[in-house]
Amino acid sequence: MKTIFITGATSGIGKATAELLAKQGNRIIICGRRSEVLETVKAELSAFTEIFSLQFDVRNLEEVENAINSLPEEWKNIDVLINNAGNAHGLDPLSAGKTEDWDSMIDGNVKGLLYVSKMIIPGMKERNSGHIVNISSVAARQTYINGVVYCATKKAVDVISEGMRLELTEFGIKVTNIQPGAVETDFSLVRFKGDSERASTVYAGYEALKAGDIADSIAYCVNAPKHVCISDMTIYPAAQAEPRTIYRK
Template sequence: MKTILITGATSGIGKATAELFAKQGNRIIICGRRAEVLESVKKELSVLTEVFSLKFDVRNLEEVENAIASLPQEWKNVDVLINNAGNAHGLEPLSAGSTDDWDSMIDGNVKGLLYVSKTLIPMMKERSSGHIINISSVAARQTYANGVVYCASKKAVDVISEGMRIELTEFGIRVTNIQPGAVSTDFSLVRFKGDQERAATVYAGYEALKAEDIADAIAYCVNAPQHVTVSDMTIYPSAQSEPRTIHRKE
């Protein structure tokens, strides 16, 4: 049984991953910004396993440090950190982009991942064990027009993952970078600021990945034998050939 901390655990990939690891008998620390949703997910998962919830915004270092410091002693030994929290905002060329959107993506996708990791890594190093899973994107593999800042933020996740592996392997800490393709979650709804009609077009005409597909991949990496590290994994739906190309049925 492992103690697994998951950021962005109240929806999408984060929630699906929490559910799967709970079913496998692990202890889960779910993290998110919305207290009422956290409580709902905690109640749902508590019938399966022990669950602890932490309310904080990964973009705020003080909140991150205070939340993790508040863990009871019996929950402090985190075996697996899943840096899932992140976002995409807007789909415009750089010349028309919103700097607020840019800040949200860089603060959440890059700085937030760094803040949570920096807070937990020292404890993993002390124990000479641990596993960090970073959720990147196929957007890191190929930049596309109108999504430059999002692509850049996810490319940063790839680079950070590589750097973590270089720094942490000697301490017995495994690092895995996962690049999902098109996944049917609230991702596009957030990107398009609640425009349901526009968001629906992203997943029209083909079968996108499900959050559970990515959860399965994460579980495979975490449950691999201790001498095995899955360093990088790219996952596309069958209809997607590269980040910019999806083959849709007429």
Template sequence: MKTILITGATSGIGKATAVAMAKHGHRLIICGRRTAVLDTLKEQLSSITEVFSLTFDVSCLQEVEAAINSLPEHWRTIDVLINNAGNAHGLEPLSEGNTADWDAMMDGNVKGLLYVSKMIIPGMKERTSGHIVNISSVAARQTYAFGVVYCASKKAVDAISEGMRLELTEFGIKVTNIQPGAVETDFSMVRFKGDEERARSVYAGYEALKAEDVAHAISYCVHAPAHVMISDLTIYPSAQSEPRTIYRKQ
């Protein structure tokens, strides 16, 4: 049994991963910005495992520090960190981009991952064991027009993951970088600021990945034998061949 901290656990991949890990009997620290949603998930999963919840915004260093430091002593040995929290906002050319959207993506996708990791890594190094799973995107593999800042933020996740691996392997800490393709979650609803019709069109005409598909892949990486480290894992739905090429049924 491991103690696993998951950021962005209130929906999508994070929530599905929490469910998957609970079924394996691991203790969970579920994190997010919506206390009521965390409470509901905690109630749901507490029947099968121990669950602790923390409400904070990963992009705010003070909130991250206060939340992690508030953990009771018997919750402080974190074996696995899953950096899932992140966001996408807008789909416009740079010349028309909303700088608040840019800040939100860089703060959540990049700085948030760094802030949380900085709090957890020292304990892993001291124990000479641990596993960090970072959720990137196929957008890191190929930049696409109108998504430049989002792609840049996910390329940063790839670079950070590589740097972590270079720094942490000697301490017995595994680092895994997951790059999902199109996943049918509330991702597009957030990107298009609640435009349901536009969000639905992203997943029309083909079967996108489900959050559970990515959670299954994360679980595989976490449960690999001690001598096996999955460094990078790219997951596409079968209808997608690269970030902007999806074959849809007419």
């Protein structure tokens, strides 16, 4: 049984991963911004295992530090960190981009991942064991028009994951970088700021990945034998050939 810390655990890939790993008997620390949603998810998952919830915004360093420092002693030894929290805002060319959208993506996708990791890595190094799973995107593999900043943040996740592996392997800490393709979650609804009609077109005409598909992949990596580290994994729906090319019916 592992103690697993998951950011962005109240919806989408994070929630699906928390549920699957909870059903496998691990102790789960679920993290998110909305306390009422956290409590609902905690109640659901408590049917399977021990659940602890932490309410904070990964973009706020003080909140991250206070929340993680508040963990009871019996929850402090984190075996697996899943850096899932992130966002995409807007789909505009740089010349028309909103700086608040850029800040949100850079702060959440890059700085938030760094803030949480910085708090948890020292304990893993002391114990000479651990596993960090970072959720990147196929957007890191190929930049696309009107998504430059989002793609840049996910490329940063790739680079950070590689750097973590270089720094942490000697301490027995595994690092896995997951690059999902098109996954049907609230991702596009957030990107298009609640425009459900526009968001639905992203997944029209083909079968996109589901959050559970990515959860399965994460679980495979986390449950691999001790001597095995899945360093990078790219996952596309069958209809997607590369980040910009999806074959629709």
